[in-house]
Amino acid sequence: MINVQFPDGAVRNYAPGSTPMDIAKSISEGLAKKVLAASLNGTVCDAATPIHADCTMRLLTWDDADGRSTFWHSSAHLMAEAVEQTIPGVKFWVGPAVEKGFYYDMDLGDRHLTEEDLVALEKKMNELAKKNSPYVRKEISKSDAVQYFDEKGDEYKLDLLAGLEDGTITFYTQGEFTDLCRGPHIPHTGLIKAIKLTSIAGAYWKGDEKNKQLTRIYGVSFPNQKELDEYLLMLEEAKKRDHRKLGKELGIFTFDDDVGPGLPLWMPNGTVVIEELEKLAKETELDAGYKRVVTPHIAKESMYLTSGHLPYYQDSMYPPMELEGIKYYLKAMNCPHHHKIFAAEPRSYKDLPLRLAEYGTCYRYEQSGELFGLMRVRCLHMNDAHIYCSKEDFAEEFRAVNDMYIKYFGIFGIEKYVMRLSLHDPAKLGQKYIDEPELWIETEQMVRKVLIESNIPFVEVPDEAAFYGPKIDVQIWSAIGREFTLATNQVDFAQGRRFGLQYTNKENHPETPLIIHRAPLGTHERFIGFLLEHYAGKFPLWLAPLQVKLLPISDRFNEYAHATCAVLKKAGLRAEVDDRSEKIGKKIRDTELMKVPYMFIIGEKEVGENTVAVRRQGKGDVGQYSISEILTTLTSEINNRHNN
RNA sequence: GCCGUUGUAGCUCAGUGGUAGAGCACUUCCUUGGUAAGGAAGAGGUCGUGAGUUCAAUUCUCAUCAACGGCUCCA
Incomplete structure (x- = not known):
């Protein structure tokens, strides 16, 4: 007999080879009907997996996140089956579960899907689901798998196979559809009772825009119609809180075709909110020892060559205007201007840390498909500041910046946030990142240390840093569950040197300062967009346009x-x-x-x-x-x- | 930038190969009412823009612009 430990700590004995489904049935038929998958020693697997050794087991149902995601993954396979029967010759890429539902990427050749196709596919899926087809797992050798897809002429699955080790390959079959898949899956299609295919989108193969664009179908499914109805209702409710809708209704901002895409016009009510936020920022920054500056909206090409921004970001800057043979760019960031203020006077270690703040207006030529309400715009007002400090001061300054974030979270009642520490990828030094391998490692260590010491929750993300140093993104969530990157906080060990910034240290030697870029309130555009959804338009008294x-x-x-x-x-x-x-x-x-x-x-x-x-x-x-x-x-x- | 969808009054939306309609909002008049919609009348649209097909286009075709759902990108 084998010992199986349940989540409540109870241990029960079963015959070797019993499956989680057998165990569920031995507890109750009702439970067995709800089981979607199981977790054995913490690994999610099919409910039909035979157990041969002592283990801990958790039966996964719709109430578990892993259960839902298995359910949606299986739904993606069901959708693929429906697509294959509707559109012969379709080739599939991958079809995972996502946060709310699933998608499948596929190559449809010349065929373009319409909304009607989705309705038809939904119908087909419902028919297939009713057949209660089991999801059958089969281990297969790599050569057999390659042969299978070779015969099918499926270059996508062959590409997937190329990255897999022999002996780890499994196929899953339900009804007439077989897919290369590591699983796990739910017991049978009949559990999928309510299906909604939500949208058609293009998605580049392997996420690379140089590759062919595949067709992606998004959907969501539920174990009963009621849950689907509730989900659709929730979507309706979320729409009411959408900042684009509220912004219009409350006279906060507007867009106009003649002004241009991504260029918000702030109406009187929105301007009140902006001014209140600036008042808060100015008070807070004054307390924290910042000095305010004001800089022009344009600068010569030469400055952006000095800063190093131009080669990296030319595509997302408005094209230059040329006057008397000199190119001027609209500024997409404030840092170079601030560096020039630092450089304007001789600096001593006694002047440091020097903290220069500005609600700077920046212009970024975001790709047309990126524009999104106030969240992605082409004209933005940044709660920007640059802190010039010595290496010794760095930890303290960085900590103070984090404290400011936390203070703001308190004021706005932001409870859920995560800091993402974005690191460089050593393989991309000299291309995406400035080629200073040791400085990268050193500063990343410093930042990590401060975060740990301050007990700030954070996750590390490789290959997401700015070109001049590691950064910290603050992720927050609006009340309708939309995720925002509110603010970034970056360490810059490169631009100081590029601009030849120096201060005289205690030993009377010139030294290059470290620079911290920080914008705790992000931009007015994104932050007010967030606040609209966060408060559902019901601003607290101090922010309310009309009180x-x-x-x-x-x-x-x-x-x-x-x-x-x-x-x-x-x-x-x-x-x-x-x-x-x-x-x-x-x-x-x-x-x-x-x-x-x-x-x-x-x-x-x-x-x-x-x-x-x-x-x-x-x-x-x-x-x-x-x-x-x-x-x-x-x-x-x-x-x-x-x-x- | 790419794939898909959409574009009719300030807003939400009907509708049609023969130059358009509702509700709310707006204006005027009546009403002066105690905690989430008082009544009446009126005004308001080159049907996103440009071209094509047609006797005739808001409707069909193409192009273009914008928004939306995604992909890619985000200093």
Whole structure:
């Protein structure tokens, strides 16, 4: 007998060769019907895998992430079967599960799919699913596998096989479809009860744009119709929080064809948010010893040759304008300008760390297909600063920058974040990365050490660094689950030297400073896009474009409302009176929809008692207050940047 | 940049080979109403842009621009 330990610690005995499915059945038929796969000693496998030795086992169902991903992977195979039966001659590449669903990449030759094709494929998949075809695993020798796909003329699978070791190759077959696949898979297709093919996309083979573009079909599937309906409903809800929709509704920003793609126009309401954010940044940076600078939007070609940006990023800079034989570029980054400010005066170690900050306007010619609402734009305002420091100061400065990030997360209520430490790839030195092998290793070590010492959660990502040094990207998630790279924080050991930046050290020798590039609030564009989704458009009071709307119940109280509004404005609040001849219910509704945090309702009673009836957006009536009383409350809420 | 989809009023969307419609928003009038939509009238569109087919194009074809879903990219 073999001992199988369950997740709760219980150990039970089974006959050798029993499968997780056998074990599930011995517990209950109901459980067995739900089992999608199993985890044996932490490795996910088919529920039909025979167990020959003592192990720990976990039965995976829809409730486990691994269970769902197995389910979706099997769904991808089911889709491939449907495609193969619909489109003869199709060749498949890979079809994995993704975060929410699955896709399969395929070469359809000249055939182009339409939405109707998806509907037909969905139907076909449902028919195939109902056959309850088991997913059958078969181990096969490499030569047999090669022969199989050779006969099929499938160069894609042959390419996959080329990278595999003999003895590790498995095929999975369900119904009439056989695929090279390491598995695992769910027991049979009948478990897939609800399917939605969501989109068709082009995807380059092996993710390389030089390669042929394959057709990718995305889909999602569920063990019952209810879950699919809920998922579709959730998508609808997410749409309502989309920053593009909210930005339009709330008058935050707009785009115009005549201005150009990716060039947002900030409307008055959006500009209020921008100004509040800048106020926060300026206060914070002043406290942290930064100095503000202002630099031009353009610079000569020579500066970008000096910085080394031009060869790396020319394609994503607006083409130069040429005047009197000299080329000028719109700036795509602020650093070179700041370096020139550092270089403008002789510097001593006593001037360091020198921290230069600017909300710089940059222009980047992002590829047309990259543009996305406020998240990817061609004109951006960066919460930028460059810290020039000695090697000895580096750790402390870097730590202080991280502290600033954390402080901001607190203010905005950002709870979920991960820092990604992006490292260089030694193989690409001299091409993608500046050729300074030792400096790379040294600075990467320094950064890693600070992160570990500060207890900041981070993951390391190879081959993602900036060309001049390692960087830290801050990943955050909006309320609708969209992932953002909010900010980057980079170490630069290259540009200081390129610009000939020097300071005189204690020993009276010239030395090149290290530079930290940092932008904790990212860009206005991306950050406000994020905030719109994060708050679902309901900005906290300090950020709200309009803070108080005064709603007189009838025209008779307009005068009092305007007088009260004047008091609020004088106290620095953003307030307006709705003096339309509308009923109070209508005024409240309109104000609620505009997500104005406070409504002051003014009628007979309030005028008589010199008060206002206060209504909080989303909460309703919160009682009657004197003007001075409510003013104190609101002012304190604003000054503390209270996060709702 | 590449693959796919879409483009009709400020917004959300119908619709048609014979030069367009709804709801909301907007304007005016009536209404002066106590916590999420009071009533009436009116105004508003070169049907993304350009070309082609046709007696006739918003509708069909092609091109182009833009947005959207992805791929690639992101200092």
